[in-house]
Amino acid sequence: DTEVTQTPKHLVMGMTNKKSLKCEQHMGHRAMYWYKQKAKKPPELMFVYSYEKLSINESVPSRFSPECPNSSLLNLHLHALQPEDSALYLCASSQDMEGSMRGYTFGSGTRLTVV
């Protein structure tokens, strides 16, 4: 299995809702990443987990809460989002942070719309 699987593919949520994005990989990768991507822009790094511990938080607002239950799963919990948070949310994984070169594998993303 050489894929990163993200669910759901599309999500529409209200500003008072709580929802979660899920990401799964079975490549044995020990670093996992959340990125946010606006239309026609490059991805922006949000969080990095290394060996199931949060390693990097790029000053992301607390309405985004990451969780890494085990080495294969990564979640992003969403609460009280704003319309400007609407974007494509990408999950990626790599062998580890030091090996994060060719080994970056991206999922297809969750298209989030906040209404």
Next chain:
Amino acid sequence: GESVGLHLPTLSVQEGDNSIINCAYSNSASDYFIWYKQESGKGPQFIIDIRSNMDKRQGQRVTVLLNKTVKHLSLQIAATQPGDSAVYFCAEIFAGNNRKLIWGLGTSLAVNP
């Protein structure tokens, strides 16, 4: 076809022509560079990479050129096909930044049949 200037967001080429996508990178200490292809509705997909101790690397129909003197990276696609239509991003990595990807702005390639 070639993207002229380093901030042109769109490149349009005829099917069968060669494409050249350019990228300026920011840090002279970057030691690794990657080109990604992102098709509509998908995540970025690795195309080709190059280390800073090289100036050229070839893959299948793609070539990456690195000019460290002017901090310039280019991606050449031979015999461009409709399936090559996508947004192309360059990215750089250097050890002093937790080896995080630093992304270029992206170029949208449109291939006309």
